[in-house]
Amino acid sequence: MEGHSVTRVALLACGSFNPITNMHLRMFELARDHLEDTGNYRVVKGIISPVGDGYKKKGLIEACHRVEMARLATESSDWITVDAWESLQPEWVETAKVVRHHYQKLAAVEQNNDDVDTVKFAKKRRIEENCHQGSSHQRSRDSPQLMLLCGADVLESFGVPNLWKQEDIAEIVGRFGLICITRCGNEPQKFIHQSDALWKHRKNIHVVHEWVTNDISATHVRRALRRGRSVRYLLPDAVVHYIQDHELYSAESEQKNADVILAPLQRYAGASSS
Numbered sequence: 001m002e003g004h005s006v007t008r009v010a011l012l013a014c015g016s017f018n019p020i021t022n023m024h025l026r027m028f029e030l031a032r033d034h035l036e037d038t039g040n041y042r043v044v045k046g047i048i049s050p051v052g053d054g055y056k057k058k059g060l061i062e063a064c065h066r067v068e069m070a071r072l073a074t075e076s077s078d079w080i081t082v083d084a085w086e087s088l089q090p091e092w093v094e095t096a097k098v099v100r101h102h103y104q105k106l107a108a109v110e111q112n113n114d115d116v117d118t119v120k121f122a123k124k125r126r127i128e129e130n131c132h133q134g135s136s137h138q139r140s141r142d143s144p145q146l147m148l149l150c151g152a153d154v155l156e157s158f159g160v161p162n163l164w165k166q167e168d169i170a171e172i173v174g175r176f177g178l179i180c181i182t183r184c185g186n187e188p189q190k191f192i193h194q195s196d197a198l199w200k201h202r203k204n205i206h207v208v209h210e211w212v213t214n215d216i217s218a219t220h221v222r223r224a225l226r227r228g229r230s231v232r233y234l235l236p237d238a239v240v241h242y243i244q245d246h247e248l249y250s251a252e253s254e255q256k257n258a259d260v261i262l263a264p265l266q267r268y269a270g271a272s273s274s
């Protein structure tokens, strides 16, 4: 279609990935198909960002293992990557900050590409002009749009008191965009309908209905492992082997952080979250 522009998109998934499962990888494929089917987007990259140990979720094993398992799981993908930046931060990092970090990183890569390509100097000037106008809240015309990819449970967690700052939610859905995969037991459309903050940005929230319902969760996988049950075909084989080789996930590891409050709840409890 003439004059019809297609927006390049990068997808960012934040989470524990404790461990990564086939469903985490499926989320990316489902999201890409959904966005590209609209004819408005081309998905150029997927990024998995395992949360740091400072998140303090019960049973969360060391980030180095979770990152390595995610690396093994994505070896066969030509577009999904793993980024360890978030996992290496000394303290838990708000998701809005992680999204900002990756947005800036993508923009810097674009700018570098332009720098080496002198023929494109006019485009570079345009980006610089955008920056000088202080338009940090506007996407430069040439870097891909970054969308946060999550399951419907994470979207619905926006409603949990003291878990998310309202301005972070507004920034994620308003400035970047969200793509959400349905999950057993969640009703994302209803949740969006009932939230004024989300309804306002509903055009930036893409809900992907997964008809092949699949309730794989890392919790199920850890439970099976503790009981010596097979987890084959729920996770990539390389991840199953890594878990066996390093003897990960035991009754003991499930007790990690058992008496600790989740980092966002610690940070926001008592503080104004509006």
Ligand SMILES: Nc1ncnc2c1ncn2[C@@H]1O[C@H](COP(=O)(O)OP(=O)(O)OP(=O)(O)O)[C@@H](O)[C@H]1O
Pocket: 013, 014, 015, 016, 017, 018, 021, 023, 024, 027, 149, 150, 151, 152, 153, 154, 181, 182, 183, 184, 214, 215, 216, 217, 218, 219, 220
């Ligand atoms: N079966 C699934 N369907 C849809 N989304 C999923 C599914 N499993 C995980 N996700 C999404 O993947 C992201 C990372 O989730 P996370 O690491 O918490 O995995 P999980 O399987 O939910 O683990 P846990 O059981 O430990 O909470 C989240 O956005 C989550 O909603």
Ligand SMILES: NC(=O)c1ccc[n+]([C@@H]2O[C@H](COP(=O)(O)O)[C@@H](O)[C@H]2O)c1
Pocket: 014, 015, 016, 017, 051, 055, 057, 093, 094, 095, 096, 154, 163, 164, 165, 168, 264
């Ligand atoms: N306020 C926030 O930014 C906030 C709150 C809760 C969870 N999260 C993120 O959402 C993801 C949720 O992961 P889990 O579903 O594994 O708990 C993590 O990446 C975590 O950092 C962000």
Ligand SMILES: [Zn+2]
Pocket: 153
């Ligand atoms: Zn989860």
